[in-house]
Amino acid sequence: MSRERFIELEGVQVRVGGKVILDDVSFYAEEGEILAVIGGSGAGKTTCLRVMTGQIRPVKGVVRVAGIDVVRNREELEPLIGYVPQLDETGLYYEFSSIENACLFARMYGIPRKEAKRRAKEILAILGLRDEELMKKPVGRLSGGERKRVSICVSLIHEPRVLLLDEPTTGLDAHLRVDVLNYLRDINKQYGVTVGIVSHDLETAEFCDRVAVLDRGRVSVFGEPRSLASKVRAGHAFTVSFSKLNESDVSKIKNVKIVTGVLQVGRKTLKIFVRRVEEPLNVLLNELERAGLTPVSVTSSSITFTDYFRIAATEKEGESYFPQNTKPV
Amino acid sequence: MTSMTGRVAGSITRIAALMRKEVEGIIKDRMALVVLILLPVIITFSLGAYQFRVLTLADYAKVAVINQDTSIGDPDYNFANEFFWELVNNANDSTCIVFLMNDENLANFLLWRGDIDAIVVIPFGFNSHLASNRDPEAPIPVPAYINVTLDGSDLESQGKVIDCLTSAIADFKIHFNFTKDEIIPALTAVMGPSKEQGIDLRVTVPLIAPLLLIGGIMILTSQCIVGDVPLRRLLLTPASKSEAVLAKVLAYLITSIIQIMIIMGILSLIYQYQPLGSYINLVLSFLCASLFGITLGVFISIVSNSRLQANQYFIFAFLTLVVIELAVPVADIKNASPLHMAREAIINVASRGLPLYYAMPPIIGLLAYSLVFLALSIVAFSVKKSVV
Ligand SMILES: Nc1ncnc2c1ncn2[C@@H]1O[C@H](COP(=O)(O)OP(=O)(O)OP(=O)(O)O)[C@@H](O)[C@H]1O
């Protein structure tokens, strides 16, 4: 029994000035899910969001958001979506406080100021901002992370059914990135709002129910991160650090019998995937010793969507696991 | 039917909220406050400041007197000298400095250079003519001329010199019992218009106020949409583009009312300026000028793609208006210019004191221009692509 598809793009093509920016893009999320759209810079992520919010008309394809045909009935969509733009200055009045911004946007939907204030405080509290003084400060004087959360609050003020965010974690430190994603999970649970997150960061997908990877305007991967992760041919994964590591060492490890894949995760650190075996750690350590390699540290890791994606990417190119600029000396 | 009224009510709430945001934004913007309050304060003060200012040497008109008279007149009096002293006695009250010079060429040179403001020449025969006029047997007076050369490029100094001259002649005649046109000043203004002009608020207010109101508000409104980046996100809500434009126009109209109150306050409280007609009519004319400035500014803001571009359009539009007013000698073109209409409207209601009925044409013209720019703004905004 699947629920209603709440964000859905089907065969969408977008052209700007004769240039095809999105081509045959299809993906969806069911109601109440979190969808990640991942892609590099210029892949067409923002364009996808503009299509979903009805700001850009596709030349081909169907776009449905919150049960509404966006191309035909854009106005009906307005009360049902919240949009967090890539840059905060394009969505917030910096000279106004968080509460004032929230009230202004709330008034556009006819929500009374008092109610708007109550909601703003409630949402900001879920987002981890409880300081009343901070809510009265002009948004321009807040930190980037605080501002991003105010922007999210403003786009939730009218209790939309769908929340769309353009790179909400970009520009935040690693710690805050995780925080914001966790808060979005809380918002998603508390309000039952369907969330679409655009990001260039693969890790974002780990927090989501569904992921679509955009590559130069096309969807290269679409699915649920967990089921995609299970496609990695491995039973266990270990993060292993060495005191020294070169390319021949890596190919030695790849040739170890039980090893199904290797990813470089640090300068002298590898993530090693092994077949499902009894006592995999002992087997791996024995095999490494036989190959003449002694690890400094070994930790057991889980197999993630990111692993799937990186393995798929390297297999496609069939190249060395060392990116050009991180080759050991 | 109910959904229709509901939609209108929703629209009104949004306009009210957008208006409120706009006014609050203006209050928070220091540059806006400077333009709105400081600028009119400075300019309006300087308009009437001549009434209060501390006089320095530079404010005095310098009058060189050249006595060329060697003719013999009354044995008891040297009329040429007496006249010089009358000028000296009246100089201070007329903000003039009077002194004797010998060399007429040097005096002309100084006048040309702007070092002095007037030359008074007492010619040969001044004494003898006046002496003959005192003869009770003399049937008709023989006038004694004095030749006055004025700096025509400086209206202010002309006024001072003429004031000094008139007073001196009057005192001189009383002193010596002259009752007819025994002394006639022959005035020549060089280097400028020859017509005598005084400076009066009734002249300067209609000239300056429209420039101030239209230009002042355009500085702000020409930025109000191009500079309002988050407006694009607001437009993803049920707020429409025409609601946004209307809210901006109304917000700046409120701002203009405050600006007009400040100008009127300074003019009437400090300078005792009184329009010949009613204050309400004058405020109405001011408001029409402001409305035109607002709608033109909003239009500029919509068609501009950057703040800088909006600034350039503003300067261009404003200069065009000023140039038409000051430099275009074709009356038809001038009469069709909104700036001129504003000036005419103010002259009509304030300087001529016409009732509104007769003063209407330029006011209607301004309103028509405003409506055209409002409509153009809404159309231009609706076709303009904006994405967040
Ligand atoms: N108005 C436009 N005119 C021409 N090309 C455009 C326009 N908008 C976007 N593009 C192009 O479309 C492509 C996708 O742009 P988009 O902004 O969607 O990328 P993105 O994935 O969001 O990138 P980023 O991570 O840098 O935000 C880019 O190559 C961009 O140059």
Ligand SMILES: [Mg+2]
């Ligand atoms: Mg983008």
